[in-house]
Structures are given as C-alpha cells and as structure tokens.
Amino acid sequence: DAGVTQSPTHLIKTRGQQVTLRCSPKSGHDTVSWYQQALGQGPQFIFQYYEEEERQRGNFPDRFSGHQFPNYSSELNVNALLLGDSALYLCASSLANSNQPQHFGDGTRLSIL
Amino acid sequence: RKEVEQDPGPFNVPEGATVAFNCTYSNSASQSFFWYRQDCRKEPKLLMSVYSSGNEDGRFTAQLNRASQYISLLIRDSKLSDSATYLCVVSQVGGFKTIFGAGTRLFVKA
Numbered sequence: 520d521a522g523v524t525q526s527p528t529h530l531i532k533t534r535g536q537q538v539t540l541r542c543s544p545k546s547g548h549d550t551v552s553w554y555q556q557a558l559g560q561g562p563q564f565i566f567q568y569y570e571e572e573e574r575q576r577g578n579f580p581d582r583f584s585g586h587q588f589p590n591y592s593s594e595l596n597v598n599a600l601l602l603g604d605s606a607l608y609l610c611a612s613s614l615a616n617s618n619q620p621q622h623f624g625d626g627t628r629l630s631i632l
Numbered sequence: 633r634k635e636v637e638q639d640p641g642p643f644n645v646p647e648g649a650t651v652a653f654n655c656t657y658s659n660s661a662s663q664s665f666f667w668y669r670q671d672c673r674k675e676p677k678l679l680m681s682v683y684s685s686g687n688e689d690g691r692f693t694a695q696l697n698r699a700s701q702y703i704s705l706l707i708r709d710s711k712l713s714d715s716a717t718y719l720c721v722v723s724q725v726g727g728f729k730t731i732f733g734a735g736t737r738l739f740v741k742a
Binding site for chain 1: 663675677681719725728732
C-alpha cells in the first residue's frame with residue numbers, strides 16, 4: 520500500500536524562477552492538501568484540492584497555484600520565487616468528508632538562492 | 633491571536649519523566665483533533681487522534697476539553713526516542729480548515 524509520495528526531494532532555485540512540485544496521494548485517498556513549513560515553524564496551509572478543484576485556500580499569494588489530476592495526484596506551482604519561499608513543502612492526502620487524519624509525504628525541501 | 637497555540641517549549645526532561653503538552657484552539661467549529669510527531673527534517677507523522685472521552689495509547693494519553701477548547705498530550709516514562717517536535721492539529725468537519733500549531737520541541741536526556 521503506497522503512501523504519499525512527493526518529488527523531487529530537494530530543489531535549488533534562484534529568485535524569480537518558477538517551480539513545480541508533485542504529489543501522489545495514498546492509495547484510496549481523493550483529497551490533497553499542500554503545506555509550507557519554514558524552519559522552526561508548524562506547517563502552514565496553502566490550499567486543498569478535491570475533484571480537481573481548489574476547495575479551500577490559506578493565506579498565500581496568487582504566485583502559489585495548484586492542480587489536481589483525474590488520478591488524484593497534484594502539483595504545486597510557485598511563480599516569481601522569493602528568498603522567503605525557501606521551506607519544506609509538504610503534501611498530505613486524505614479522504615474527503617472524513618474526519619480521519621491526513622497522511623503526509625516526505626516533503627520537498629526548496630532552497631532559493 | 634493564533635488559531636492554534638501550543639506551549640512554546642523546548643522541554644528538556646530526563647529519561648523516565650512525565651511530560652505534558654498543552655494546546656488551545658480558537659474556532660469552536662473545530663471537530664477533529666490530532667497530535668502529530670515530527671522528527672528533525674522529516675515529515676509529520678500521526679501520533680494519535682484525540683477524542684472527547686480521552687484516549688490512551690501505551691505511554692501516551694490525549695485529552696480534549698471542548699468547553700475550554702483545550703487539548704493535552706501526556707507522555708509517561710519518557711524515552712530518548714521520544715525526542716521530537718509535537719504538533720497539535722485541529723480541523724473542521726471533513727478535514728476542512730486544518731490548522732497546525734507551531735509545535736513544542738521535546739528533548740529527553742539520559
């Protein structure tokens with residue numbers, strides 16, 4: 520039973536560039552949420568996708584966008600990267616309309632130079 | 633005020649000690665509550681869900697007080713391997729609006 524998988528594991532970009540991160544949910548899950556975790560902080564909710572649509576969004580600018588595919592996998596895109604975007608990006612999957620906990624992937628560590 | 637607040641920590645305790653973490657939440661519509669554990673540079677992993685009646689899993693006990701909007705985690709007989717950051721997580725029905733606390737760091741020393 521495959522858990523949540525994310526790619527790539529690490530990424531280095533420069534300011535102004537664009538990045539795409541990928542996530543495959545745990546088998547049987549249909550909802551994907553993305554979080555940004557800066558060093559020493561708890562994960563901050565970016566947005567959640569369900570049925571290929573953004574279902575809810577946290578307090579992040581439009582530079583952060585996403586997509587969900589028919590197979591429930593998801594992408595997070597960040598444009599015009601800033602130094603402050605350096606963080607661990609976590610993907611979590613869950614079953615919609617369930618109170619069961621989310622399952623997290625290993626994360627993508629993004630460094631902006 | 634943050635939606636989910638935890639003890640700032642860090643907590644430094646000897647092996648065998650009992651340690652308690654506290655968490656408060658501000659949204660009374662919150663329905664689901666969890667404690668996650670996060671090791672350094674790793675992803676959060678579910679430690680336990682928190683139920684109104686309180687629940688126990690080995691050395692770990694979680695309590696929820698809906699009236700006070702307060703959640704706790706008690707670790708008995710601390711082990712070196714318990715050293716990690718403990719995250720309080722609160723969400724609404726169906727996983728809506730899932731909010732993490734900033735985490736409380738625990739160091740267990742021999």
